[in-house]
Amino acid sequence: MINIGIIGCGNIARSRHIPEYDSNSDCVLTGYYNPNTAKAEEMADRYGGKVYASAEALLAEPMIDAVSVCTSNDSHAALSIAAMRAGKHVLCEKPMACSLSEAEEMVRVAKETGRLLMIGLNQRFMPAHTEAKEYLERGVIGKVLSFRTTFGHGGPEMFMKVKDMNSWFFRKEKAAMGAMADLGVHKIDLIHYLLGERTVRVSARLNTLDKRSDSGELISVDDNAICLMETESGALGTVTASWTYYGRPDNSTVLFGSKGIMRLYDDPEHSLIINLADGNVITGRASPMDFRAPSGVIDSWIESIKAGRVLEADGESALDAMKTVFAAISSSETGNCIKI
Template sequence: MNKLKVAIIGCGAITYHRYAPEYASHPQAEIVAFVDVVPGRAEEFTSRYGGRAYFDYLRMLEEIKPDLVTVCTPNVYHAEMTIAAANAGAHVLVEKPMAASAEEAEAMIAAARSNGVQLMVGQSQRLMPPHLKAKELLSSGRLGRVLTFRCSAGHKGPESWSVDGRESWFFRKQEAIMGAAGDLGIHKADLIRWLLEDEVAEVSAYISNLDKAGSYVDDNLVCSLRMNSGAIGTLVASWTYYQGEDNTSIFWCEHGTLKIGTEPDFPVIIQLRDGTIEKYSVPGIATNDNMHSSGVVDVFIHGILEGKPPFIPGEEGFRSLKVILAAFESAESGKAVAVI
């Protein structure tokens, strides 16, 4: 079988740590192109992984005709690049947040559907071993219904890991569109929806820039969520956790409590109402400080080769995006906002 021809658009930190090495190590993938508008950046990757370097992604699509494209550029370009790749007949894996608006997300999904290609969104938290174990435990029914929850995601900010440091596009609103809410909050919104197998009905949020001087994007998000089931909880995302990363979730259920990421040696813990405590020593969650294989590339390629729907289809990415868009609307209006 011929290897799938892979093109990666955007040569920043996520490509360096995740997409380039994961595609390069996959036995059924061949990286044929890197694209970046920063002079020399794509060439740095081709010197290590092979393929051709491009400045113009449209020229790359025309000349290379890749089988699949990964889009990991500033958020404002996600939609146009995804649609162009789909129209060129390529399957697309796009980083989160998948789009800057509901209209863009709908157009991306429509483009993939009309061209008969797959569209997957890089909501990688679904594939982290502790979250897969948590999904198994919640789905077993042992804990009963989730009643309340608290989910947090935070780090020191993009300047600590972006290839451009404090000059990163993450801090330029016209390119990023959203800050911590789109970088981290959307991961937790997606995780909550997926673990609970439930949709967010209503959001009430505060969104602010508290400490990233000179930037107009948000560095903190705090919101309350009400699920369709009636479960309620909080979601927090921050770029000002200067003492270290946090990626923890706690779910209080009818028959016990599920904790994720609260103890390093035991990423998943359940405490039942009868006093029983079970600790699971599964592999940890990939972080900026401790990056390891995410599994995103594996499931994307598997779906393409098997002709199966993507593990995280565009429609799912859109539902999670709607939660964050509703949070911004709530923060601006000062009112709770229904997620439609």
């Protein structure tokens, strides 16, 4: 039985990590830490396990094998590194870190300590995306020449019990980055996963257009970003990330290949649909997107721990996605195309 500790008992821990661990018969929820202890106590009462007075106390618990780091972005790297040094395997939420050097250090410490490091890049596990990967590997749409991918919704406040425009999500000192790192990183990682290629060049523009704190000032991180990417094979595409899609969210990806076009979560009826150049149409098995469905991250993480290697979304692939995010920020600041 794998003993799990939870660091940070906010929205993602409560809605995804904790219930998904609870449903997995190979692990047990053993401990929780949150600065506001009431949140940790609520989880311990509901799911069992002990509340710790600090992250250090939780990490010093010999019984705990692995932790989920579900805190605000500013503490991801330090907590993950401390956890690996304390002998724990780490599943850390995205974005993995606030700077390139922090992200690189996380990967380095994973290697040095021999601990597993996975990042919560859950788009890899969405049914139409795993199905798409199968079609791509079989060459059904040929070579991917270009793509567009978008993740936009009304912003983090949509998921808060009480709307808080002064939340850490909107403050640079806690979040470091906005929509591009929060949502864009998912889509960059998805493109890397689907194409099996990394990004080599980036031009981007990040702006804060609409979101304001309670005092009426624009928030200090980007709420919209558009990034032009070139992958290793020369495929060109755009990644759009937005916190200001105030109607229906857009979580779609379209891949334009030499033999056809694949649409993922783009068609109202079919989560995966392929229009081939010869006129044939293939529709996938995946059902429509359902945000209440289990993410698949935790089951894969538990299988990874059992296997002794990260099966999907390891620290290195997350680092590749973050390199693209940081290049996009740098491109927006300098006006230059950034080579990675």
